[in-house]
Amino acid sequence: MLNRSIVLTIQIAYIVVITVLSLVSIDTKTNINVDFADKIIHVIIHTINVILLYIVFLKFKVAKSLLLAIIVSILYGIIIEILQEYIAINRQFDIFDIYANCFGTIIAAIILKLKGKAIVKLI
Numbered sequence: 001m002l003n004r005s006i007v008l009t010i011q012i013a014y015i016v017v018i019t020v021l022s023l024v025s026i027d028t029k030t031n032i033n034v035d036f037a038d039k040i041i042h043v044i045i046h047t048i049n050v051i052l053l054y055i056v057f058l059k060f061k062v063a064k065s066l067l068l069a070i071i072v073s074i075l076y077g078i079i080i081e082i083l084q085e086y087i088a089i090n091r092q093f094d095i096f097d098i099y100a101n102c103f104g105t106i107i108a109a110i111i112l113k114l115k116g117k118a119i120v121k122l123i
Contacts, residue, residue, distance in 0.1 A: 001123060002059075002123050003059075004056075004059045004060060007052075007055055007056050007059050007123065008056055008059075008060075010052065011052045011053060011055075011056045014048070014049065014052055015049070015076070018045055018049070018080075019080065022080045022083075022084065022088075022091075023080070023083060023084065023087065023088045023091065024088070025088065025089040025090040025091070038097070038100075039096065039097070039100040040100075042077070042097050042100035042101050042104060043100050043101075043103050043104040043107065044104065045101075045104065046073050046074075046077060046100075046101045046102075046103075046104030046105050046108070047104040047105070047107045047108045047111070048108075049069075049073045049076070049104075049108075050066075050069045050070055050073045050104070050105050050108030050109065050112070051069075051108050051111065051112065051119065053068070053069035053072055053073060054066055054069040054108075054112055054116070055119070055120065055123055057069055058120060066109060066112055066113075066116075069108075070105045070108075070109060073101070073104075073105050073108075074098075074101060074102060074105055077097070077098055077101035077102075078098060078101075081093045081094065081095075081097055081098055
């Protein structure tokens with residue numbers, strides 16, 4: 001089993017990498033079907049984020065870990081979209097990204113409700 005500091009380090013590293021990748025400039029001229037792929041990536045990122053946050057909160061014995069993980073992930077996604085609008089070059093706010101983020105959190109919630117105990121036992 002992983003201890004609290006390792007789980008927290010993994011979550012922080014994940015968020016740092018996602019934040020950097022979300023705010024760097026990309027050349028959309030070379031990407032085909034970037035909109036659809038982008039939404040799938042948002043769903044995957046937030047599914048993983050909620051699961052990681054849930055595990056972190058459980059390790060730190062935080063009450064209502066799943067609800068808190070969902071709220072934190074959605075707020076993080078909204079903040080990233082706002083930052084893309086105001087500080088990122090060649091990036092902009094997209095409400096559909098937020099919808100995709102929320103869909104990812106729903107998928108994570110379903111996974112955790114169905115298999116959360118098994119996932120936690122692995123860690």
